[in-house]
Amino acid sequence: MHSLLYIAIIFFVILGSSCRKDFNFEDSTGNLSFSKDTVYLDTVFSTINSSTYGFKVYNKSNTDLQIPTIKLAKGANSYYKLNVDGQAGESFTNTPLYAKDSLYIFVEINVPNTKVSDFLYTDAILFDSGSNTQKVELVSLVKDAIFLFPTKFENGTTETIVLTLEESNEELTKDGFTLKEDNLHFTASKPYVIYGYATVPKNETLIIDAGARIYFHKNSGILIKDNASIQVNGKLSADENLLENEVLFEADRLEPSYTNVAGQWDGLWIEKGSTNNTINYATIKNASIGIYINGKRESNTTTLTLSNTQIYNSLQTNIYALNSNIEAYNCVIANAGYASLQLKQAGTYNFNHTTIANYWSRTYRTGTALQINNTSTNNTANTLEVNFTNSIIDGNATNELLLIESPSSPLSFKFTNCIIKFDTKVTSNLYNFKDELHYTLPYISAETAFANPLKNSFKIQNNSVAIDNADKNNALKTPLDIKGNNRTISPDIGAYEFTPNN
Template identity: 25%
Template sequence: MSLIKKYSFPLLLCITAWLWLYNSSCIRRDNFRTNGGTIAFSQDTLLFDTVFTAMGTSTRSIKIINKEKERLKIESIRLFRGSSSPYFLNVNGVSGKSVSDVSIEGNDSLYVFASVFIDPTNTDNPFIVEDRIVARVNGQDFTLPVLAYGQNAIYVTDSVLQTQTWTKNRPYVIIKNALVEEGHTLTLNAGTRVYVHADSRLFVQGTLKVNGTKNDSVVFQGDRIDRRIYFDDEDFVNGVGGEWGGINLLKTSYNNTINYLLLKNGGASTMLGENVITDASLQVDPDTVNNGTPKLTITNSTIRNSGGYGLLAFASSIKSENNLFFACAKENVALIQGGRYDFFGCTIAGFASRINTATDKHFSMVALNFLSTGNNEYIGGNLFLTLRNCIVYGNMEDEFFPNKVNDFTAQVTLDHCLIRSNAALPSWVTQQSVLLNQDPLFENTNANNLHFNDYHLKTGSPAKGAGVTFSGMASQDMDGTPRNNPPSIGCYE
């Protein structure tokens, strides 16, 4: 009994004090500034890059900042166009066109997330979709412009394609892969723009014809074009290697021709059923037709910033002239398991982007007459490779790696090329007028911004006028500049 008397009074004081503090805190939590007050937005416009209609975007965010010392209650955060707005808001996990009764502590901020879904129209050209975010505090409205550029598109979803022609009128968006059926031809006219979703690809069993021009190339890229969400202003224009899969010319495909094609940011490793598809922007499978015409003839084209390989070929046949391959996470060009290849006037540059997905540095180019299948196990094929008037150079000591097994033929000829190779090239590689380890003096190689990379040759470059004229050589370089006699080495005169 004495113990109860001893501790009951202090205990009562503690309970009383606790209740007082609790009630005080409740009062403080409800103590908002009831008149005036200023808020600000973290930016002057909420801007979305081009949005494909019927697809929507990933989410953007802005901050609402309380400029006062006191707590403020925001009566509502709403879209000015209300239920007709194509935009959606999310505040503190609550989604909709309007959110009510949101508080911000003094000198604190609140995130508002927004997305947009634009209905298709009949317009071919890009169009502007506008609205405003309106935040009301104590009867006063604060507004933020919201702006998106909409673009109608033609959606190709998990489709088998028969003979048809794509044009520049509207972009094409490939979702869940597309397949050109055997015996059919897909033709892409000058200026055609193709956006490929995530890990999707274009597979070709038949024939692909890309008819770009110098002033109107055909472009393949990922469909995640609102990259400001992910990168700062320096990086978003470049994209990241592996934004989409690639183009695969399958075994039955033949007589493919590509002129003035830009392939950028491809090379995602993807799945097709239970099968893993290699991470290459352009993959050319074995030539099973063998009709004397190369399986692929590619000219005046650029493959850049792949998340894996740029051009990858297995036991195939390719003629490549006036092309530029650069900034790929793995080899820019990889020729595996033999095949027959002619590379004329190409620049293969091993300068990767700092925002690429690669962690290891690879050669610019490899040429093998085998494909490893396990420990000391391989399959192979005869290899015939000619590099003429080509540059293979980068920031590694060795950028060109030819290798062979003796079970199969390997004939590699370097004719009037500039090659970076600190290690001696194998004796079975034929060399004629090869410039080894001489800096080609490119105009600019910038790992921070691919748009600053310029593989034209500076005055005084050892590659200037160091090539050889040969029968059937293209009369112009990638720019359309006439080739001199003798021509320069690389894709630019």
């Protein structure tokens, strides 16, 4: 027993001594290596923190080193901030770096509000000094913008607005503010960055010029009040990548990693009583609900005219419409966490040459691309009239059309020359595709052949059933497609005409 104890003591003494090491650090002498020689922090707005970017510093030698200094070239005046191996600061001394080891350095930028136009801001991280100096360059494009935000009061509270959910009468209190007269015209001269809900007050109109860029912080949006309206006056762009003449609505994180992150901002909220809203040549992306629109069921006035517009990648729904009157053509309403398009309770909806698709793949999706539902919780008789012509209803689920009819009010709907993704094994009078009262020349689960639906590219390819199968009389109502291509000869179904260079 004693011998075993003796052996154990000897073992732990040897083990302890073998783990000890007296490190004799030598100063680095310009012999460091880096995973990047330049860190590009992409585009940021002034006053908004960037994402955090990182790189590695390597000691590839067999000697334990210490880096005498790591610092920003512009020192305390730099807009960049550093974190070296878990420690935040602007300057670091005698940082150890063991042989054959590495350390992480993280960088972010926050530029104070500036009056200048877009500019390139640069700095460098310096390692050591004198003849031993090594550096990693830092580069960011900083965009100036017009910032709109709620008032913060002396007691620490923030100006708020109230949103009312029609179906449940629930009221949501949000940070928000009323747009003043001098802010009711958005131009293309500078981007706009909105914090909270920018509210268009009663009897006023928000006018947005072609080429305007509107960016939203988290939990932000635009609210159009009763008797107010929004007019989005985008135009056809020559460059489909730049979309220089379209009006863009998206979140204020411009880094590539945020390009397709849904739910970064709330959306456009059109309140009951708002009419004569027009949106032409716009892109609305990465919202929670792209457009929430609540009309007055007794009104015959058009609530919204939507044309040549793309709404996609919403966390919940791209368009959620209640009791509204919508005229839409040449639109792409695609990819959402629940449903692409929801039309509910009452109203009149006319969609011509519209592509409605849902290829959402980020999470499990229970909704269909298109949902039409005239029921209500209080059993109100709801007159819902819906017409889809020359449109595509498609997606990656078996069924992409859901019709729900109130026991007290029959649905009034008609699909003319539409491609509809649907499993014909489902038996219901609502889906009797031979019933010409509701369906004329339907193409059930036909090949749409989209270019790349997972990346929101819904141009049709040369094997699409959509080619030449649109109803010509309805096509003549919108003689140009969403890209300005002529569709008067042999029109195609959907928002896009097929062209050989698609």
